[in-house]
Amino acid sequence: MLETAGDVQVTEFLDTFGVALEAGDVEAAVALFQPDGYWRDLVSFTWNIKTMEGADQVRDMLVNQLPWIRPTNWRLAEGEEVTVEDEGTICAWVSFETAVGRGYGHLRLRDGQIWTLLTTMAELKGFEEPVDGNRPLGAKHGVDRHQLTWKEGLEKEQAELGYGVQPYTVIIGGGQGGIALGARLRQLGVPTIIVEKNDRPGDSWRKRYKSLCLHDPVWYDHLPYVQFPRNWPVYAPKDKIGDWLEMYTRIMELNYWTRSTVERAEFDGAAKEWTVTVDRDGELAVLRPKQLVFATGMAGKPNIPDFPGMETFKGDQHHSSQHPGPDAFVGKKVAVIGSNNSAHDICAALWEHDVDVTMVQRSSTHVVRSEPLFDFGMRDLYSEEAMAGGITTEKADLIFASVPYAIAHEAQIPMYEKIRAEDAEFYSGLEKAGFQLDFGADESGLMMKYLRRGSGYYIDVGASQLVIDGKIKLKSGQVTEIVEDGLLMDDGTKLEADVIVYATGYGSMNGWVADLIDRETADRVGKVWGLGSDTPKDPGPWEGELRNMWKPTQQEALWFQGGNLHQSRHYSQFLALQLKARMEGIETPVYGLQESHHTGRPAEDEVPKPARLEQDADLLAQS
Numbered sequence: 324m325l326e327t328a329g330d331v332q333v334t335e336f337l338d339t340f341g342v343a344l345e346a347g348d349v350e351a352a353v354a355l356f357q358p359d360g361y362w363r364d365l366v367s368f369t370w371n372i373k374t375m376e377g378a379d380q381v382r383d384m385l386v387n388q389l390p391w392i393r394p395t396n397w398r399l400a401e402g403e404e405v406t407v408e409d410e411g412t413i414c415a416w417v418s419f420e421t422a423v424g425r426g427y428g429h430l431r432l433r434d435g436q437i438w439t440l441l442t443t444m445a446e447l448k449g450f451e452e453p454v455d456g457n458r459p460l461g462a463k464h465g466v467d468r469h470q471l472t473w474k475e476g477l478e479k480e481q482a483e484l485g486y487g488v489q490p491y492t493v494i495i496g497g498g499q500g501g502i503a504l505g506a507r508l509r510q511l512g513v514p515t516i517i518v519e520k521n522d523r524p525g526d527s528w529r530k531r532y533k534s535l536c537l538h539d540p541v542w543y544d545h546l547p548y549v550q551f552p553r554n555w556p557v558y559a560p561k562d563k564i565g566d567w568l569e570m571y572t573r574i575m576e577l578n579y580w581t582r583s584t585v586e587r588a589e590f591d592g593a594a595k596e597w598t599v600t601v602d603r604d605g606e607l608a609v610l611r612p613k614q615l616v617f618a619t620g621m622a623g624k625p626n627i628p629d630f631p632g633m634e635t636f637k638g639d640q641h642h643s644s645q646h647p648g649p650d651a652f653v654g655k656k657v658a659v660i661g662s663n664n665s666a667h668d669i670c671a672a673l674w675e676h677d678v679d680v681t682m683v684q685r686s687s688t689h690v691v692r693s694e695p696l697f698d699f700g701m702r703d704l705y706s707e708e709a710m711a712g713g714i715t716t717e718k719a720d721l722i723f724a725s726v727p728y729a730i731a732h733e734a735q736i737p738m739y740e741k742i743r744a745e746d747a748e749f750y751s752g753l754e755k756a757g758f759q760l761d762f763g764a765d766e767s768g769l770m771m772k773y774l775r776r777g778s779g780y781y782i783d784v785g786a787s788q789l790v791i792d793g794k795i796k797l798k799s800g801q802v803t804e805i806v807e808d809g810l811l812m813d814d815g816t817k818l819e820a821d822v823i824v825y826a827t828g829y830g831s832m833n834g835w836v837a838d839l840i841d842r843e844t845a846d847r848v849g850k851v852w853g854l855g856s857d858t859p860k861d862p863g864p865w866e867g868e869l870r871n872m873w874k875p876t877q878q879e880a881l882w883f884q885g886g887n888l889h890q891s892r893h894y895s896q897f898l899a900l901q902l903k904a905r906m907e908g909i910e911t912p913v914y915g916l917q918e919s920h921h922t923g924r925p926a927e928d929e930v931p932k933p934a935r936l937e938q939d940a941d942l943l944a945q946s
C-alpha cells in the first residue's frame with residue numbers, strides 16, 4: 324500500500340504523542356488535544372468506560388494513570404488508510420500497547436490536534452483468545468490411556484462446575500446479554516455459570532407476545548464470534564432469535580443453568596467473594612464466585628402503574644412483558660396503556676385478530692419509520708453496502724463508539740431533519756389522528772432517547788398507519804381511575820375495556836439488586852442506564868457514559884451487562900477483559916469510578932400492587 328501525505332502526517336503526530344506519553348510529559352501530551360477535544364477510553368487506560376472531555380479532564384486522567392499504563396508503540400493500524408472527513412478532519416485507525424495489553428483505536432485530527440480519540444483494549448498480553456491462527460487443536464490425535472473425548476470432558480466440566488469446582492463469575496440472566504458475555508469469558512478461560520429461569524435458552528424471546536420482532540437490521544445484531552448466516556432475514560422474528568440463542572449456547576459450550584433462579588446473593592468483603600444461593604430446578608446450589616454480573620436486560624423490573632381502583636377491575640390486566648398475544652382476546656375490548664414499541668406491536672397484533680383495541684397515549688412519543696432510519700442512520704455502517712466497502716461489524720462498532728456522547732446529538736439532529744422532510748406526509752397523518760409526536764428534547768431523535776432514558780419511541784413497522792387510519796383507536800390523556808369495566812380519563816370520559824395491557828416500560832436494573840442482595844447495595848450502586856443529560860427521565864449531573872453499564876460500580880465485584888444485541892456484542896468484550904484481568908491478578912487501577920447521584924428507586928416500589936400484577940412482575944426474574 325502506497326504511503327500518502329495523510330499517512331505521513333498521522334505517523335509523525337503519533338510519534339510525537341507516543342514520545343510525550345512514554346516520557347510521562349503530561350503537558351506535552353495534553354497540548355496535542357484541542358481545548359475542547361475528547362478522549363473516550365474503553366478499559367485500556369482507565370480500567371473503566373470513561374470519556375475525558377476537554378484538556379483538564381485529559382490531564383487529570385494522564386496524571387493518575389500513566390505510571391500504571393505505560394503506553395508504547397503508537398502507530399497506524401496495519402492495513403488501514405487515513406481518510407479525510409468534512410471540514411478537513413483527518414481520521415485514522417491506530418494501534419498501541421500498554422504494560423499489560425494491546426490496544427486499538429480511532430483518531431480524528433483537526434488543525435493538527437486531537438478532536439476525538441477512542442482507545443480500546445483489544446487483548447491482554449499472555450492471555451490472548453485462542454482464535455484464528457491461535458485456535459485450539461481440538462480432537463487429540465494419537466493414543467493415551469484413560470484420555471477423555473471432547474464430549475466426556477465437556478460433560479465432566481459441566482457436572483463439576485458449581486459443585487466440586489467454583490465458578491469465578493456468575494451471570495444472572497441468560498438472554499442475549501448473558502450469553503454474549505458468557506461466550507467472551509469462555510474464550511478467555513474464565514469459569515462462568517449463567518443462571519436462567521426459563522426452560523431453554525432463547526425462551527426470554529419465545530415467551531413474549533407473538534408479533535415481537537427485531538426492529539434493528541441483521542448487520543447490527545450479530546453475536547460475538549458467530550455471525551448470522553447470509554440468508555438470515557433483515558428483521559428477525561422473536562422465535563427465530565430464540566432458536567439462534569439456543570444454538571449459540573451449545574456451540575459456544577456455555578455452562579448454562581436452565582430452570583434456575585437466584586434466591587439470594589451476599590458479598591463477603593473479607594473473603595472477596597459472593598455467596599449466591601440458587602434454586603436449580605428444585606435443588607439448592609450455593610455458588611461462591613468472585614464476580615457477580617446482572618444481565619437481566621437493559622431495563623429492570625416492570626413499571627406497573629398504581630391507578631386507583633385497579634383491584635376492582637373484573638377483566639384481565641397484565642404488563643406487556645406477560646402479554647400472551649392476541650388469540651385469547653378475540654371479541655373483547657382491549658385498552659393498551661402506553662405508546663412506545665411494545666404498545667404499538669401489541670396493538671397491531673390485536674387489530675390483525677379483529678380485536679377492538681385502543682391505545683392510551685399519556686405522553687408524546689418519538690416515531691420513525693424503519694426504512695428511513697436504516698437509510699439515513701445505519702446504512703453507512705451496518706448494511707451489505709458497508710460490508711462490501713470494508714466496514715466489518717467490528718469496525719462499524721468502533722466507528723459508532725468513537726463519537727463521544729457529549730456530541731453525538733449534533734450528528735443526529737440534521738439526520739432527523741432529513742427524515743422529517745422525507746416523511747412529512749406520514750407525520751402529518753399521525754398528528755391529524757391526534758397522535759402526540761416529539762423528536763426528543765433537542766430534536767435529536769431515537770438514538771439519544773434510547774441512550775438517555777431507554778424509552779419514549781417507536782420504530783414503525785406498520786402500526787402507525789393503523790393509527791392514521793383509525794383502525795387502532797387512540798385516546799390521549801391521563802388515566803385517573805380503573806373501574807370494574809374500564810378506565811376513567813382526566814377529560815371525564817370513560818373507556819370501556821375487558822382487558823387492560825400495561826405497556827408502561829421498566830425500572831432501573833438495580834431493582835433486581837434490591838431484590839436479590841439488598842436495598843442498601845442497590846442505592847449505593849445507584850441508577851443504571853442514562854447519560855445524565857438532564858432531559859426527561861434522565862436526570863443530571865452529566866456522566867458522559869451510560870451509568871454503571873459494563874464497568875466497575877460502587878459495589879465491589881458487581882457488574883451490569885445488557886442493552887440491545889449490538890451493545891451486548893460490543894461491550895461484552897470489554898467487560899470480559901476486566902473480569903479476566905482480575906482473575907489473573909493483573910493490577911486494574913480504576914480511574915473515574917462513577918459516583919451515585921440517584922438511587923434508581925421507582926415510585927412504584929413504595930406502594931403495594933394488586934397481587935395478580937405483582938406475581939406477573941416476579942416472573943421476569945433473571946429473564
